[in-house]
Amino acid sequence: MSLTQGMKAKQLLAYYQAKNDEDARKAKERGDLVCWSASVAPPEFCITMGIEMVYPETHAAGIGAKKGAMDMLDVAERKGYNIDCCSYGRVNMGYMECLKEAAMTGVKPEVLVNSPAADVPLPDLVITCNNICNTLLKWYENLAAELDIPCIVIDVPFNHTMPIPEYAKAYIADQFRNAIAQLEVICGKPFDWKKFKEVKDQTQRSVYHWNRIADMAQYKPSPLNGFDLFNYMALIVACRSKDYAEITFKAFADELEENLKAGVYAFKGAEKTRIQWEGIAVWPHLGHTFKTLKNLGSIMTGTAYPALWDLHYDADDESLHSMAEAYTRIYINTCLSNKVEVLMGIMEKGKIDGTIYHLNRSCKLMSFLNVETAEIIKERNGKPYVSFDGDQTDPRVYSPAQYETRVQALVEMMEANMAAAE
Amino acid sequence: MSKVETILSQLKDIAANPKKAMDDFKAETGKGAVGVMPIYAPEEMIHATGFLPMGLWGAQGKTVSKARTYLPAFACSIMQQIMELQCEGAYDDLSAVLFSVPCDTLKCLSQKWKGTSPVIVFTHPQNRGLEAANQFLVTEYELVKEQLEHYLDVKITNAALENSIAIYNENRAVMREFVKVAADYPQVIDAVSRHAVFKARQFMLKEKHTALVKELIEEVKAMPVQPWDGKKVVVTGILLEPNELLDIFNEFKLAIVDDDLAQESRQIRVDVIDGEEGPLYRMAKAWQKMYGCSVATDTKKGRGKMLINKVAQTNADAVIVAMMKFCDPEEWDYPVMYREFEEKGIKNLMIEVDQEVSSFEQVKTRLQSFVEML
């Protein structure tokens, strides 16, 4: 009987997250390869090659959520990293420096011993993709330089004009083939195209069940608490090409469907308003961001960020153009008007009354178009919005008082809107 | 005034009054100007239309107020200034603006131009070693070309483009020569003058700039080389402005013997090669050949080594990192460079460049104690 028999989705999530890290540690012990990867870089090639994957953004988010970010940020700062660099990157560079020191001296530095960070091994190679930001190019350049290891780059050019042109897909698909060739050299063995097909199919099944979860927010009242997407995200990032993600998401989606049938909703008591969350979660203060909304009768039923991993493509397409398209159409890699369309679609589907914009000190790409995006959307659908200052892992930026005031204001505007509509 | 002084003062005037340079050009030629956002653009294409390419590199000391609505305080200093100028309508005389997006800030900014000029956006490929990247960029350039032709109502012929490429290549070569001359004659070309020669080329037709700089080089080289009793530095960063800041270099006798500034030597680092291929392809190839820049992806991270070589070649005493405030690509490069400098025992100092400030006391103190240490 399998260990996971009878586990609820929540238990599966914890189990597979831990198991994925363990897979990486074991691979390292065996002398097999470990790759660190940008969160929306394609894992399909490495997984096909039998390489274990570690995701620094998810890893850093975990450190942030467990209140361990400051120590790692300090290590990075001592190495010369400015507070202006993305805090995921700084936490990760701090962690990497600790591991490097441990590897060189045989002694774990004090900060690492005391850190709540999940134990993951140093990489033998890294893979990055700039579909969510060019910061990931800079960060991975540094990892490759500091560890003197190969870096695979998948460059998905910013789509300043939509729809995505064929020549962009051709360029990306060519890089996929190049990445395969690089891996053949790194691994010293030929690429297994049959296995590749299976990995692509697996990825598509994970994505399918991931989307089933997000779909549950369309019901009013909603069986899904949108913040759960933030919790389950770890697996769509780190395990989408393994069955870990599929098994967990299927279980969760099934549970949600049953709840819907049984009339069990996420909000105990009646949900009064429904909000869209735009931007990354504030990991060190996740509980506070959630509870503040909850206390005001508001539920989150739409967020584009977890939907970045809606990486559906045609797994049979040997030109790889379909896969290229999936990896480049990420809404923050497209022009403003497409970004607006995507968010409006999410609002419509989630029956959203208003939006909270996270002005993220770490993330320029997910901050510098907020004003324009918010204004256009408000103009078009009349839904109010507020913005608050935060950071996904540097705990110093977020102010609970400011957040509360802003959310309060949003709830008042949403309620006034609803009253006027009645 | 000596010939050298006359030329320098002419270039300083142009560098200080871009608006006048543009208006004079318009009056003289009846043609307009096209803005070029930092850092890289196929400027040769604009030149081939007969319009004047104008570099947009912010302003100094402008209080950011209108731009605050659209940009949080942690956007890089230069883009804050540019956004402020957009809001004020300072760029509305431009017939178009060419906009590349090699960093996250520029991607966003490309979508929110507040002025009235049409904006032409294109993306540089970052997996630059691949032939597919060249092909991608050729198509982007073709689209840029079409849009320029449309907005400016001019046809860009291959002959015109080849002519512009030759003019640009010559200007780049002359400027590389100028860098060497400035290093040999810091008594004649001080930090302020050196910068003016570079800055003026952002606001002039390159053939005119080339002619002046050639003349300047000739005049300077006719003088005997004098021993330099100050120190020599290599500077790196996005830009090193304003003159008040460069005056401090002069005051402490810090000669800039080479630079890796985006506004200066990165613009002249690589040429468009000759060859059988079409001009757009060869221009795309120039991006492939670019190196040592924070927005041109390099998984080998060669920038620090490049700077270390520059120090060796010029016999410099130190590297000064001019860090554009809130520029994350440059901030990401810094720790690796810093480690490499320290490992090689190369003295280095980072100073912050903030286009909004107008007081330089702090930088002065830091530079002073640094010079004393050299």
Ligand code: SF4
């Ligand atoms: S938080 Fe923003 S800048 Fe940092 S890795 Fe994510 S997308 Fe990139």
Ligand code: SF4
């Ligand atoms: S962040 Fe740096 S590279 Fe990007 S626009 Fe600002 S100064 Fe230029």
